[in-house]
Amino acid sequence: MNATILLWQKQMKKALVHPEEIVGMLIQPILWVILFGVGMRSLMGTTSPDSGNDYMTFVVPGIVALTAVSAAIAGGSTWLNERLIGIVKEYLAAPIPRLSILMGNATSIVTKVLIQSIVILIVGLLMGAKLSNNPLGWLGGLLLIAGYGIGFSGFALAVASSTDSSEGYHMMIFLLQLPLLFLSNSLYPLETLPSWMRIGAYANPTTYVVTGLRQITLGPAPTMGTVANIPLWLCFLVAAGFAALGMYMALQAFKKAIK
Amino acid sequence: MSTNKIAISTQGLVKRFGEEVLAVNNIDLSIPTNTIYALLGPNGAGKTTTVSMLTTMIEPTSGSAKVSGLDIVLQADKVRQRIGVTFQEIVLDPDLTGRETLDFHARLYSIGKAERLAKIDKLLKLVELDEAANRRTNTYSGGMKRRLELARGLITNPEVLFLDEPTQGLDLQNRANIWEYIRTLKTNTNLTLLLTTHYMEEAEALADRVGIMDHGEIMVEGSPRELIDQMGADNIRIIGQGNPDLFCEAAQTLPFVESVNKSDGIIQIGVDSGNRRLVEIIGTANTSGFEIEDISVSKPSLGDVFLKYTGRQLRDK
Numbered sequence: 095m096n097a098t099i100l101l102w103q104k105q106m107k108k109a110l111v112h113p114e115e116i117v118g119m120l121i122q123p124i125l126w127v128i129l130f131g132v133g134m135r136s137l138m139g140t141t142s143p144d145s146g147n148d149y150m151t152f153v154v155p156g157i158v159a160l161t162a163v164s165a166a167i168a169g170g171s172t173w174l175n176e177r178l179i180g181i182v183k184e185y186l187a188a189p190i191p192r193l194s195i196l197m198g199n200a201t202s203i204v205t206k207v208l209i210q211s212i213v214i215l216i217v218g219l220l221m222g223a224k225l226s227n228n229p230l231g232w233l234g235g236l237l238l239i240a241g242y243g244i245g246f247s248g249f250a251l252a253v254a255s256s257t258d259s260s261e262g263y264h265m266m267i268f269l270l271q272l273p274l275l276f277l278s279n280s281l282y283p284l285e286t287l288p289s290w291m292r293i294g295a296y297a298n299p300t301t302y303v304v305t306g307l308r309q310i311t312l313g314p315a316p317t318m319g320t321v322a323n324i325p326l327w328l329c330f331l332v333a334a335g336f337a338a339l340g341m342y343m344a345l346q347a348f349k350k351a352i353k
Numbered sequence: 354m355s356t357n358k359i360a361i362s363t364q365g366l367v368k369r370f371g372e373e374v375l376a377v378n379n380i381d382l383s384i385p386t387n388t389i390y391a392l393l394g395p396n397g398a399g400k401t402t403t404v405s406m407l408t409t410m411i412e413p414t415s416g417s418a419k420v421s422g423l424d425i426v427l428q429a430d431k432v433r434q435r436i437g438v439t440f441q442e443i444v445l446d447p448d449l450t451g452r453e454t455l456d457f458h459a460r461l462y463s464i465g466k467a468e469r470l471a472k473i474d475k476l477l478k479l480v481e482l483d484e485a486a487n488r489r490t491n492t493y494s495g496g497m498k499r500r501l502e503l504a505r506g507l508i509t510n511p512e513v514l515f516l517d518e519p520t521q522g523l524d525l526q527n528r529a530n531i532w533e534y535i536r537t538l539k540t541n542t543n544l545t546l547l548l549t550t551h552y553m554e555e556a557e558a559l560a561d562r563v564g565i566m567d568h569g570e571i572m573v574e575g576s577p578r579e580l581i582d583q584m585g586a587d588n589i590r591i592i593g594q595g596n597p598d599l600f601c602e603a604a605q606t607l608p609f610v611e612s613v614n615k616s617d618g619i620i621q622i623g624v625d626s627g628n629r630r631l632v633e634i635i636g637t638a639n640t641s642g643f644e645i646e647d648i649s650v651s652k653p654s655l656g657d658v659f660l661k662y663t664g665r666q667l668r669d670k
């Protein structure tokens with residue numbers, strides 16, 4: 095536990111060393127909301143007067159998921175780099191559990207994701223998204239995001255532990271990233287998808303996390319279809335399970351790499 | 354705490370990488386507590402691989418080893434609590450300052466704040482980095498990085514410290530300082546130190562025991578004095594043209610010759626007194642048809658021992 099905190103601190107400190115990284119980290123989600131969200135809103139706004147703001151409300155969780163995925167990819171890339179330079183050896187020789195090395199990394203990624211998520215929510219609100227009235231729902235939303243972030247960070251760390259090349263890493267991550275984002279209801283309602291895609295979406299943790307966010311963190315968006323067809327407890331269960339699975343994969347890959 | 358008198362022991366330790374590479378071939382070590390042990394060997398001898406196994410970074414293919422009385426595979430977690438390591442290659446985080454590097458490392462080993470601060474200052478002075486302490490390590494020169502790593506290895510009060518080529522790339526002044534500190538540390542604490550090196554002066558200056566390693570095996574082991582003494586009182590080095598075998602055979606039969614060794618094109622003859630026997634050796638060379646091009650007499654050094662057992666010269670000088 096202590097070691098996890100220590101490694102988390104180190105990663106956070108490293109991020110602060112590079113102001114350009116912080117600036118990019120904050121601007122990226124803003125751009126998504128403004129360029130993608132607003133663009134799509136205008137498109138939707140042509141069908142009915144309400145659906146513009148409804149789409150903004152609808153898409154904010156999707157942008158959160160997307161941002162979490164890119165933060166995890168960046169985190170995995172940092173890890174790969176630390177492995178290649180050999181910095182990881184220092185952790186390996188130290189009397190700390192292997193898992194806490196990975197947890198330190200994953201939690202530092204998630205910290206960034208949570209900060210970005212809050213930025214997205216704020217910018218989303220400014221652009222017309224509606225937030226839930228219940229602050230507990232906001233907290234629950236952050237939990238869902240944290241679980242999702244840990245999970246995908248785990249996958250990124252696993253991939254970064256199984257390759258020795260940056261190109262290889264990005265190639266493999268790309269193959270994970272696309273279906274995770276687009277084979278889900280993050281950017282469009284499940285109801286509009288063809289049935290094979292809908293099946294894929296139901297197998298995708300992104301769908302559960304995004305649905306959970308829509309149920310408790312954001313306000314209703316009636317013209318975008320219903321969000322109640324997945325029970326909330328299942329959203330949390332899937333987020334937690336995804337987090338555990340991701341970390342398990344990361345640990346296995348890491349142990350294999352240091353055999 | 355361990356009541357063991359042996360700090361490091363290995364039994365038939367073997368490491369293979371795939372089918373082809375036999376990096377460490379069946380080594381048996383037994384290093385008493387509070388000893389400085391130097392593994393001296395040419396490139397690829399298996400020094401780093403040995404250290405990697407003993408520091409639990411990789412698992413042996415077969416055989417077993419104990420550090421501080423703890424099995425390196427079965428009790429790897431506990432071993433890590435007792436040891437310190439510096440690696441052969443520089444592994445510093447470029448984004449941390451020198452001070453942060455030491456602080457982070459000490460915290461990895463759960464060293465309390467007061468002790469940490471005191472030791473960091475002391476060690477930064479020792480390695481002459483106090484002025485650069487608040488600069489990021491990516492602005493350090495190679496030698497500065499090395500010195501910071503050394504300070505890092507020393508900060509955690511290990512029972513057994515592993516240093517893989519600790520003074521590689523340092524200038525003489527810095528090396529001497531580091532040696533001095535290591536010696537003091539050994540005297541004042543119960544530290545056991547295993548270091549690998551290419552520098553025979555380092556082994557001679559520091560080590561209580563030296564193991565000469567080649568092709569994954571320990572070729573010979575002993576205190577520097579013992580190893581040097583078995584070369585004879587004086588060492589005559591000869592380079593020349595002709596049939597060295599005939600000459601070596603003839604030299605072997607001379608009563609005052611203690612050892613004859615031919616490797617890397619150099620013939621080494623250990624004799625009781627170099628200056629007195631020079632003429633006779635030259636005479637023997639002439640009668641066996643060996644034409645001497647260069648001949649020198651010297652007190653034997655670990656370098657000569659090294660040459661004898663590995664057939665190669667230490668070329669770092």
Ligand SMILES: Nc1ncnc2c1ncn2[C@@H]1O[C@H](COP(=O)(O)OP(=O)(O)OP(=O)(O)O)[C@@H](O)[C@H]1O
Nearest residue numbers: 370374376394395396397398399400401402403441
């Ligand atoms: N991960 C690895 N995979 C394959 N072969 C390896 C690996 N690590 C080391 N070897 C091989 O094992 C042998 C011993 O290497 P090692 O690094 O232990 O030598 P060394 O004595 O430390 O050499 P140097 O003085 O150059 O540091 C070499 O032949 C090396 O190529």
Ligand SMILES: [Mg+2]
Nearest residue numbers: 400401402441
């Ligand atoms: Mg080596």
